[in-house]
Amino acid sequence: MKTTLGLGGSLGVLLAMVEVTSALTLPVKGDFNQFVLDAKQVVDTDSLQQYITEKGLSKRAAELYEIAKESEAEYHHPTRVIGSKGHNGTIDYILNSLEEFGRDYYDVSLQAFSAISGSLFSSSLTIDGKNISEASALYMSPPTPDKKPVTAHLAISSNDGCKPSDFGPEVNGSIVLIQRGNCPFGDKSELAGLAGAVAAIIYNNVDGDNIPGTLGTPLGHEVPTMGLSKKLGDHFVEKVKHSSQSLNATIVVDSQIDIVDTFNVIAESKRGDKGNVVMLGAHSDSVAAGPGINDDGSGTISLLEVAQALTNFEVNNAVRFAWWSAEEEGLLGSDHYASNLPESENQKIRLFMDYDMMASPNYAYQIYNANNEDHPSGSGDLKQMYVDFYKSHGLNYTFEPFDGRSDYAGFLVAGIPSGGVATGAEGIKTTEEVALFGGNASIAYDPCYHQLCDDLSNVDYDAWVINTKLIAHSVASYAKSFGSFPVRVKPEYGQVGVASSSVSQSAMQFQYRGPYAIF
Numbered sequence: 332m333k334t335t336l337g338l339g340g341s342l343g344v345l346l347a348m349v350e351v352t353s354a355l356t357l358p359v360k361g362d363f364n365q366f367v368l369d370a371k372q373v374v375d376t377d378s379l380q381q382y383i384t385e386k387g388l389s390k391r392a393a394e395l396y397e398i399a400k401e402s403e404a405e406y407h408h409p410t411r412v413i414g415s416k417g418h419n420g421t422i423d424y425i426l427n428s429l430e431e432f433g434r435d436y437y438d439v440s441l442q443a444f445s446a447i448s449g450s451l452f453s454s455s456l457t458i459d460g461k462n463i464s465e466a467s468a469l470y471m472s473p474p475t476p477d478k479k480p481v482t483a484h485l486a487i488s489s490n491d492g493c494k495p496s497d498f499g500p501e502v503n504g505s506i507v508l509i510q511r512g513n514c515p516f517g518d519k520s521e522l523a524g525l526a527g528a529v530a531a532i533i534y535n536n537v538d539g540d541n542i543p544g545t546l547g548t549p550l551g552h553e554v555p556t557m558g559l560s561k562k563l564g565d566h567f568v569e570k571v572k573h574s575s576q577s578l579n580a581t582i583v584v585d586s587q588i589d590i591v592d593t594f595n596v597i598a599e600s601k602r603g604d605k606g607n608v609v610m611l612g613a614h615s616d617s618v619a620a621g622p623g624i625n626d627d628g629s630g631t632i633s634l635l636e637v638a639q640a641l642t643n644f645e646v647n648n649a650v651r652f653a654w655w656s657a658e659e660e661g662l663l664g665s666d667h668y669a670s671n672l673p674e675s676e677n678q679k680i681r682l683f684m685d686y687d688m689m690a691s692p693n694y695a696y697q698i699y700n701a702n703n704e705d706h707p708s709g710s711g712d713l714k715q716m717y718v719d720f721y722k723s724h725g726l727n728y729t730f731e732p733f734d735g736r737s738d739y740a741g742f743l744v745a746g747i748p749s750g751g752v753a754t755g756a757e758g759i760k761t762t763e764e765v766a767l768f769g770g771n772a773s774i775a776y777d778p779c780y781h782q783l784c785d786d787l788s789n790v791d792y793d794a795w796v797i798n799t800k801l802i803a804h805s806v807a808s809y810a811k812s813f814g815s816f817p818v819r820v821k822p823e824y825g826q827v828g829v830a831s832s833s834v835s836q837s838a839m840q841f842q843y844r845g846p847y848a849i850f
């Protein structure tokens with residue numbers, strides 16, 4: 332049977348934990364289960380890993396793809412983007428699976444929150460009569476009024492547009508050119524709006540391709556904002572500075588910003604020490620463009636398979652699984668969860684492990700490059716555990732920047748030791764990496780990243796099985812014992828959950844918030 336979403340009354344309430352189990356009417360399994368439960372052995376890594384099979388993963392992948400197809404009427408293709416039938420169906424699927432594992436093993440809850448979701452349909456920029464076809468609006472840019480062109484004189488901000496005083500009186504009524512750097516794109520656009528600009532153009536401060544940028548969660552006064560290369564940005568700044576008459580620019584942005592009510596799913600073992608929690612997560616949503624079978628259907632399914640396997644065992648430490656919503660909108664679900672943890676709850680989480688994109692077709696085994704100095708103490712120990720796992724299987728690995736691109740970011744900011752592994756997104760595989768992992772050089776690790784073709788054919792089962800075993804290993808190891816894993820440090824300076832000022836500083840300098848750059 333299907334559990335139904337839309338449990339009212341909790342939206343907008345911080346940390347609204349809705350007991351799902353009480354809302355269900357499935358028959359409870361017989362009491363004889365209690366006897367079996369009591370006979371369980373304490374989990375060990377080899378026994379838990381034995382439950383992980385390609386067959387189990389592929390069966391669930393096919394089920395998830397069918398769920399993504401439920402969005403076809405609205406989106407004309409399969410997707411599991413937040414707010415869609417495909418995503419709501421994914422949440423139902425996770426709840427139903429947990430229910431099948433037996434009510435006696437997990438406490439399941441939903442955490443409701445409102446996510447802000449942006450859609451960008453088209454944008455165009457003309458300066459001095461020239462169509463700048465390489466320019467594109469930043470994600471989460473508001474539309475121009477009535478999605479019609481706005482024309483105004485081009486002004487330039489002083490410095491990097493991170494302070495109100497960087498915007499002089501000439502900015503009022505203008506389209507203002509602002510250099511990238513030193514503060515989030517959203518702050519620049521907000522300050523431009525407050526100074527009376529009708530639109531903004533943020534140009535890069537480094538050479539190369541335009542990176543995908545986002546304004547992030549709206550602050551209230553943003554203006555339609557385009558991104559531009561350093562080369563063209565520098566060119567037009569010089570032109571404005573040196574020309575006797577003003578230059579005009581025209582911008583059109585067709586976009587939409589919606590508020591979507593959605594849910595994180597949390598399942599915690601009833602057994603084990605609740606003061607020493609092993610936590611791990613994957614994101615349940617995809618982008619609008621496709622069904623997201625690798626990103627992050629793979630992690631979503633890996634966690635379900637490990638959660639199912641774990642029910643055969645006793646645990647010494649409690650294990651908490653999370654399926655985050657709205658990762659693709661900028662890590663909204665995991666941020667909401669981590670930033671709303673009361674300090675006493677925060678302290679109970681010994682570590683958080685992020686599992687996003689486990690099965691890229693042209694994979695590399697990537698370990699997030701955490702350490703115990705720049706990140707909460709224990710993050711480096713977790714990284715070492717992943718290194719040891721790959722080594723023990725005779726596999727190669729690489730280290731990836733720990734730069735805020737997935738759901739660990741909110742946990743780092745909250746002072747919780749974190750880490751994880753991935754198999755690669757839009758990055759291009761090098762010939763050196765082909766020597767390490769096989770596959771093809773000069774193409775992306777996941778050529779279907781954030782596209783319609785992230786479907787059932789877009790997963791590599793060798794990588795997926797290995798990484799799901801790695802997840803089982805991480806769960807089994809810490810559920811059995813934290814051994815010498817560093818104990819949590821009480822926060823200094825009275826800041827909730829932030830272990831030290833250096834940690835909060837480095838965490839705030841993330842270049843990304845999910846898939847999009849914010850700086």
Ligand SMILES: *[C@@H]1O[C@H](CO)[C@@H](O)[C@H](O)[C@H]1NC(C)=O
Nearest residue numbers: 336337414415416419592593
């Ligand atoms: C998905 O669930 C949310 C929250 O209950 C609801 O607001 C939304 O309308 C649902 N979407 C669809 C397409 O039914």
Ligand SMILES: *[C@@H]1O[C@H](CO)[C@@H](O)[C@H](O)[C@H]1NC(C)=O
Nearest residue numbers: 454455456457462463464465
């Ligand atoms: C500018 O060029 C792009 C691509 O060539 C085109 O899609 C867009 O419509 C053009 N915009 C204007 C205002 O001509």
Ligand SMILES: *[C@@H]1O[C@H](CO)[C@@H](O)[C@H](O)[C@H]1NC(C)=O
Nearest residue numbers: 500503504524525526527528
């Ligand atoms: C911009 O100029 C208009 C009048 O032209 C004025 O009403 C408005 O207050 C100015 N805005 C700012 C932010 O200075």
Ligand SMILES: *[C@@H]1O[C@H](CO)[C@@H](O)[C@H](O)[C@H]1NC(C)=O
Nearest residue numbers: 482483484576577578579580
């Ligand atoms: C710039 O735009 C303004 C307002 O649309 C218009 O009056 C003016 O003639 C334009 N100037 C140039 C040089 O195109």
Ligand SMILES: *[C@@H]1O[C@H](CO)[C@@H](O)[C@H](O)[C@H]1NC(C)=O
Nearest residue numbers: 692693694769770771774778
């Ligand atoms: C590598 O390229 C070959 C030949 O184009 C192709 O058949 C194969 O699927 C590719 N493998 C990966 C992992 O991309």
Ligand SMILES: *[C@@H]1O[C@H](CO)[C@@H](O)[C@H](O)[C@H]1NC(C)=O
Nearest residue numbers: 724725726727766767768769
């Ligand atoms: C690991 O990388 C080395 C090259 O440095 C390569 O010879 C070896 O085959 C790789 N191992 C695997 C399992 O691919």
Ligand SMILES: [Zn+2]
Nearest residue numbers: 626627687688
């Ligand atoms: Zn992802």
